[in-house]
Structures are given as C-alpha cells and as structure tokens.
Amino acid sequence: MTEAVAHKRVSRRPNRLKLAPWLFLAPGLLMFLIYVLVPIVESFWISFHDWDGLGAMSWIGMGNYVELLDDDTFYVSLWNNLLWLVLYLLSIPAGLAVALFLNQNVAGIRIYKSMFFFPFVISQVVVGLIFTWFYAPGFGPLSVFLEWLTGDEIAILADERYVTYGIILAGLWPQTAYCMILYLAGLNNINSEQVEAARMDGAKGFSMLWHVILPQLRPATFIALVVTVIGSLRSFDLVSIMTAGGPYGSSQVLSYFMYEQALSEYGYRMGYGASIAVVLFLIMMVFITFFITRMLNQERNI
Template identity: 35%
Template sequence: MRKNNNLWGYLFLTPQLLGLVAFALIPLGFAFVLSFTNWDGFGAKTFIGLENFIGQFKNPVFWKALWNTVLYTILYVPFGIALSLLLALALNKIKGKEFYRIFFFMPVITSSVSVGVIWMWILNGDFGILNQFLANFGIAGPQWLTDTSWVMISIAILSIWWQVGYNMVIFLAGLQGVSNSYYEAAEIDGASRFQKFRHITLPLISPTTFFVTIMSIIGSFQVFDQAFVMTGGGPAKASYTLVFHIYESAFMNFRMGESSAAAMILFVIILIFTLIQFSVSKRWVHYEG
C-alpha cells in the first residue's frame, strides 16, 4: 500500500516536475552557458569567458538599472506588506469578508497591460484623475510619469495597488489560523488591543510574514511590465530596471550573451537576498510546536 501511495504521489508530481525542468531549469542552464558567449541570436556562438560579466559591471546603464530596481524594492516591499496586513486585520473579523476578499483580489488577476494603461490615464500629469482630485484641495500634482523624481514612486504605487490583494489573502489565511484561546487568555490578563497585536498576532503570523516578504522581494527585483507599458524605461532611464535591461539587451540590441550575463547577476542577487532572509528569519520567525 505504501508503494502504491508513493507511486500515486510521484504520478501527481510529474506534470509539475516536467514543467519545472522544461520552463525553468533548462532555460536557466541555457542562459548560464550563453552568458559566457558572444551571440546575436542567429549566428554561431563564440566563447569569450567572463567578458560579458566584466562588461556589465563596467556598464553605467547596468548600475542605473540596478539602482532603480533597488529603489523600487525599497518603496514597494515595506509599504505593500504593511498595507496588506492592515487590510487583512480589518477584514478578519467583519461580515462579508468573502466579498471584500474578491474585491481586493480582482486587480491581481487583471493583465499587466490593462493595469498599466489604466494607471497611465490616472497618473497623467495634465488631465489625470489623481491630479484633478488633488486640485480640489488646492494641491498641484506632479508629473507622475515624466518627472524623474516621481516615476519610480508612481510605479511602486501602481504595484502596491495591483498586488495588495494577493498578499492580503495570504495574511488572512495566517490570521485565521491563530487560535482565539490566546486572545481570550490575554484579555483575562488585561491586555490592550495593541498588546495583543504585538505579542500574539505578529509572532504567530511571522511564518506568513516571512513568506510574503520573500515573495515580495523576489517579485520586486523582477519588475518589468509596469515600466515597459507605462514609461518605456524613461524618462532619462529613471524607470529602467534590471529586467528591462535584460530585455533590451536581448531583444532590441540582439546581445544574447550580455543579456544572459545580466540575468545571471540578477539570479545571484535574488539568491543572496533569499539566503540572507532565511538566515535572519531564525531570530524573528516563530513556529508553533
């Protein structure tokens, strides 16, 4: 019976494993090989060693893309997680939370192009809805998508709105897994709402927070759609991200080797951040025994 169960387990895992190999591991290995070559996507590949990596580190455009990506991560991750948690706390105890959960999750399943086009209209500096709303209070809104100081903030705002429902649903699942007995015991001891949140809720949902944090950081380093649709990397490359740089190198400049090298560097950066988070998580992530 145990052998049959294992067989069925492997059988159900097979489609996912085949997809992982075909669409993740093989492309990753191919990109790794390409990163050591000079190739335009059509002719013969020429092995050039580490020249592509050295070229990336000497390229000011690469560093500009890296800085923009880091700035986006700083703006998107903490504010997105905080807003998702606040919404989950607000919806956790109210009636009709299923409706609100669907309402907040709807943007997540909307295509990136549609979201980008809608927000281009909202953030238009001349006749956008947001600036018209601010004008009612005597506030002159900025040129959200054409001002180098505001463009990454604008993209971060869009991304927070777009993905807040996904993280909110995950936090809701974590909150619903917290037993009421902890809160009842705390109330007997006279704990305030903030004390219950600080000493019960936050520690018990720390595994959920850890998961959301990792996925948010990984996603933030892979930001591309928003910048591609809304700004094309401009103005003056102020919204030019690492993935945009990889795309432009490969499919606009036909430098597949340089693009693969940039992709490998991005892979290493994400891997380092993930390993650091796993290492640090032992200090603040608490699992119930």
C-alpha cells in the same frame, strides 16, 4: 510455497510505499527540470558568449560582465531595483492592516472584501494603463490635484525625479491586495484559545497584535516577503507599459534592461542580456536564501 509467495508480497509492500510519492512527484519534477533548472544553466552558459540568437555563439568569457560593470544604465537599473525592493515591502504592513480591517463580522463586509480583492485579479497591463491615466497631465486626477495644491503641473511619468516612485505606487496597489489575501487566510487559522487567554491576561490593541496575532502569522509573512521581493526585482510589466524605461532611461530596471538588450531592436545581444539575467537571478537568490535561513532558524528555536 504459498507462505514464500506471501512473504515476498509483504516484503515488496514497503518498497511500493516508498516509490509511490516519487511517482506522484515525477511529473512536477520533470517540468521543474525542463522549464526552470535547464534555462538557468543555459542562461549562465550563454552569458559567456557573444550571440545574436541566430548565428554561431562566440566565446568571450567574462567579457559581458566586464562591459556590464562599465554600463551606466546597469547602475541606474540596479538602483531602481533597490528602490523597488525597499518601497515594495510597504505592501506587507499595508496588506496586514487591510486584512485586520476586513477580518470582522459587520454588515456589508463582503462588498468591502470584493473591492480590496479587485486589484489582485486584474492584469498588470490594466493596472499600468489605469495609473498612466491617473498621472496624465491636464486631466489625470493626481495631476489635477497636485496642480491645485502647488500651482504647478507635474508630469510624473515624464519627470526623472518622480517616474520610478510613480511606477512603484502603481505596483503597490495589486501587491497590497495579494498580501491582504495571504493575511486573511492566516487570520482564519488563528488559535482562538490563545486569543481568549491573552484577553483574560489583559492583552488588547497593539499588545495583542504584537505578542499573539503576529507570531501566528509568520508563515503568511514569510510567503508575503518572498513573493514581494521576487515581484520587486522582476517589475517588468509596469515599466514596459507605463514608460518603456523612460524618460531617458531613468525608470529602467534590470528585467526591462535585460529585455531591451536581448530581445528588442537595440541589437539582439543575447549574451549581454543573459549576463543581466544572471545578476538578477543571483540577487534574488541572496534575498530568498536569507529569508529561508532566517525562517528555519526561527522554527528551530520555537
């Protein structure tokens, strides 16, 4: 009898070992289901309705998407998001350059690290206010410098030609700091033996960086790419603080356009706002899927 009980206990142990990871994952999976997957499905469902957020929903099928394709503001927002995406990627090489500069043992390097780390810890709202002052006509440092250089006063945030570039520049400041942190963490895990072997083979400078350092920084680069792409496509805070989509809607992005249609005084068009959110979600999924697929293929080829 004792041997039978012992055999049952031994047979149950593998099942317990299989169950244990799922018990630890369960709270996170439940939160992911409630706060991520369910809202995504609901957004798709709401986008097929005309709804003000309070009354009964009215089914209109693809009506919101048809209207979206005829909306000039949608194309302005989409173009601005593409600008954000392309120019925001500059934060990755900039963050790498700063990380390489800070990854050395010299006097006072901790002070420099703190200075470059500072933009990452402050709020996007504060960043927006700082750059609004920086661009302000008459007394803003950049405005004064441009007036001295060209003889004309340029109101960057009030000029349709420059406003989007001005906001993107503001966003690059904290994003570069974030990429810098990722690369600093990656540089701390560099295999020193490979670096020494490369030096013995005569590698140095750009050759060392390209053939030895960067291949070992692929995980950091992947995370930086994904986070930067997501940040560029969202880009809500700075637009809201610095211009509220102006002047004349020229700095609109999809996330702010969605907010303006769904939750502002423009009409509380939840269905139309949800259709914008769905388009933004699909764009994000395309880019993220592309990066993940490419990284997996590279890992398989190694």
